[in-house]
Amino acid sequence: MREIATHFTKRDNGVYLFHDTVATLNKNEVVQNVINGLDNGLVVTGFGSVDGIVIQNCKVAILNSYGAAVGNLFVSNCPILVKGFSGSRTGKIYSATEPTTILQYTGNAGELGTTLEGFNFPKNPITTTASSNNIINLFTIPTRLAGRLSIQNNDGANMMSYLVDLSYNGTDLTTTDEIKVLGGAINIASLSVANGQLALTCNTSSSITLNLVLDFQGEFYQA
Structure with missing residues (x-):
């Protein structure tokens, strides 16, 4: 090299x-x-x-x-x-x-426009508020989106393995949960689009630090 x-x-x-x-x-x-x-x-x-x-x-x-x-x-x-x-x-x-x-x-x-076929990166650490729906911005939503997104948190018992098929047509987000494994303090996980961001709603029974890793495969289109 x-x-x-x-x-x-x-x-x-x-x-x-x-x-x-x-x-x-x-x-x-x-x-x-x-x-x-x-x-x-x-x-x-x-x-x-x-x-x-x-x-x-x-x-x-x-x-x-x-x-x-x-x-x-x-x-x-x-x-x-x-x-x-x-x-x-x-x-x-x-x-x-x-x-x-x-x-x-x-x-x-x-x-x-331009197309990216996939990405993988860790989010910066996020500290949640206990017994609250924490809204976590994952990334800016592109013009169009279709593919599979994996969201994982590996922190002992506080685990998340969330695999979602999703599409975005410029207005509406459609999701189908394929795998959702939650453990420890993490008890709710769902996706939405708000203020131009793909957001994860995550409820935790206590305040914890999330170290999320995102992996997307599909069509990420920006115009």
């Missing part, structure tokens, strides 16, 4: 994927690189495999310009996971830290 950009400035791009001074390639492969400390870690302009890349300490992990980045990517300390232009598609991203923005559309209004 090689680390890229140890000599770059913060304004630079890391890997400008599928592009050089001669031409833009339609298909390529970039694997097993470490991209560190840039504005845009990976810039995608075509189609290719990006498995095994680690992107860390970048303002934007992936800038996807009309391309398709297929594969699993690993990210740490990148506030924005993906910026995507019209029609771009990005594979699943595993982040070691909670992002500020999962997917940001940077194309023109009225054009096709």
Whole structure:
């Protein structure tokens, strides 16, 4: 594994994927690189495999310009996971830290949006209020959403394994609980959309600290 950009400035791009001074390639492969400390870690302009890349300490992990980045990517300390232009598609991203923005559309209004196929990241620790319905914002709801979301909390007896099939059409959220295992102080869990956020309502019999891990697989579409 090689680390890229140890000599770059913060304004630079890391890997400008599928592009050089001669031409833009339609298909390529970039694997097993470490991209560190840039504005845009990976810039995608075509189609290719990006498995095994680690992107860390970048303002934007992936800038996807009309391309398709297929594969699993690993990210740490990148506030924005993906910026995507019209029609771009990005594979699943595993982040070691909670992002500020999962997917940001940077194309023109009225054009096709950008799609992310999945993500996984831990939420920052959350302390609940005892015997109360705690409203926990999980992430900003995108323009459209369809897929499967897993929410887990592994803290001894205070456990949660909540697997939900869900869809959002821009107005209404539809959910089907597939698995709901709650234990210890956690006794209620449900999802809703409020103030532009997908929110978890969680009732706990005592005040506890939740260390939630989110995993989404499906179509996360932003326009």
